[in-house]
Amino acid sequence: MFESINQNLQKVFARFQRGGKLTDGNIQDGLREIRQALLDADVHFKVAKDLIDEVTNRAVGEKVIESVTPAQQIIKIFHDVLTAAMASDKPLVIGQHGPTVIMLAGLQGSGKTTTAGKLANLLKKRGRQPLLVAADLQRPAAIEQLKVLGQQLGIPVLAKTGVTPPDLCAEAIPFARANGHDVVILDTAGRLHIDEPLMQEVAAVKARAKPHHVFFVCDAMTGQDAVNSARAFHERLALDGVILTKLDGDTRGGAAISIRHVTGAPVRFVGLGEKLDQLEEFHADRMASRVLGMGDVVSLVERAQSVVDEKQAEEAVTKLLTDEFTFEDFLFQLRSMKKLGPLKDVLAMLPGGLGAQLQNAPIDEKQLDRVEAVICSMTREERLRPDVLDVDRRRRVARGSGNSLDQVNAVVKQFAGMRQMMKQLKSQSGLMGKMAARFMPGMSGAKQHKAQVIEEMRKKGDLLRAKRKMERDRKKQNRRRR
């Protein structure tokens, strides 16, 4: 999402790296380009200026530091400034007693209704009993939309016609209490910040419902005007959080920085897709790392851990080290990789600006699907003993998977190559890493970086295994002592 700032800053910092220490001259040059990058990323003009001023001040103060390159120094300072510009000093606390009321407000088309559904879903998963309130009585069929979302999620929706939104929202709270709901989410109508009657109405909703949290739902693609709308909503509603939507697009997302700067309200959640589980908590430091081209390795590692069943992974490794590599193993690898999310997202998290470089490379997700389809069209025997795959069988697999014979041959050939590699690697460590590196299609120029990342993931996995082993040993010892 911040790739574009990222790309530009990479260029700027590449120049710093060639130079010596920070001088007024090269600071100015670099900062001008950073400013331009921020502006291109839709960070508000004045906010960009403030940030640059802050970086300048700090950079000048730290000029004496020896033994680091100017680039590292600037990156560190800029990272700190950006993190501070987006970070929240207080974690979001959803109350334990009585219904916690959360109000969503924003412009038309910012994504309030979808976000209401996503938020309710997230809280439900955390053991809450949310109630959705359809307080958008403006847009045709908005109530209908929320009802459908509620049905999909199994979350009740309070909807009524012939009432005003403030009345409905006030009514919702005793209703929630009576029906055992501990969270109430108010989905209000989208409105322009300059529409006086509607702004008064939304203020009335707040006065009547007395929400514990008021979240401003904002489209991540918003330009310079984000500052004006956020400020206007903040004046009426005293916002205490922001939900940034549509962040899965290719927007640079500078609005996040601007809004925080003018309202002080931190981004709490980010919307990352059209599905109802695609709402995540916002991490300022990671986002800042991403802006600066340091990659989001932490996110990647966490995601990898959450999707790959560790026991299964461990079994796979053991199996690989003892048995022949089969199509079954190949399929497992493939599926684990797909669970990480769209390749493009995964790539965007890679450090070193690699993600940015690969942004324009044609990454064919379908290639993965094709390989999967081919394997799925094989019998169990064929998967375990690939040698039996003669032309007739391959032809059948081709028909079954909707591919040509050539494509099936290519998959079998690719597999044979991997099997060969597997034999060679058996005794070596880093097996998983190298394998996975080999399997990612369309990334041949990027193997090294990728191997690094995966190596990191592996290390983390190793650490966990090591920790468990230590625990096991300790228990054993304890038993012996007894």
Added chain:
Amino acid sequence: MFKKLFEGLKKTRDALSLGLRTVLSIGRDLDDETLDRLEETLYTADLGPSATAMIEKARKAYKLREIKTTDDVMVFLRKEIEDRLGERSELELRGVPPTVVLMVGVNGSGKTTTIAKLARHFTQQGKKVVIGAGDTFRAAAAEQLQIWADRVGATLVRGKAGADPAAVAFDAAEKAATEKADVLLVDTAGRLVTQAHLMQELSKISRVLGKRIPGAPHDVLLVLDATTGQNAIQQAEKFKAAVPVTGLIVAKLDGSAKGGAVVGIRERVGLPVKFIGVGEKADDLEPFDPKEFARSMFEGHTP
């Protein structure tokens, strides 16, 4: 008609004018600081890199003594914006009905409401309008469109929730052809340009329309939210790569103090603005006049 446009652009004008007034109060003679502040003013109107380019040009002209006063620079900038916006470009119906218009855009840009307004634009001229409810993804999108279609007097063709949008588009083309409608407007689900499969789906919808009605879609209009920043240019480029986009509709221009991104889009992607949305009612859609737009921006500051 101009009155509404004038009112719709009031915010754009106010935002620019407000900045300009502060800038102008400094003095009649131009200086570097004034130019810096003009750049800021243009930037906060989302003109983006175009703003920098224009100011650089103005700076050169100032150094060459071609422009001297603040009045000169206003005329200069207005001319620059006019040039970048190009000629007026209207949505024309072709001789053999139905004219098929495919509507595309990112989520929440205002496609559905804009379709209602466009339908109204044609029904008011006595044209027969069919709408294809091609957004089968968002919950209750078809219901929203049904309400609008009833209000503006258009026929809606809809499929089941989750149905193949290309199939709905084909059915709508069928209906428009057999009922001899003048205009077929095809709605599509909002999609972010990073979703390759959804962009391909768009190409498919476009192809399917051409199978039933030769030459269709005759126009593909990209609906942009006026508050969108520089991402608007990416959107225009990516949608253009997927379907033959012929023009833009800038929605929610009344609420935004901005809409300056259209200048960059015309300049860099070459797509003309056909209509602007200037309010929430069904008739708040106006053909776009580049000269009027540029004039409104500098209202009260240039002759």
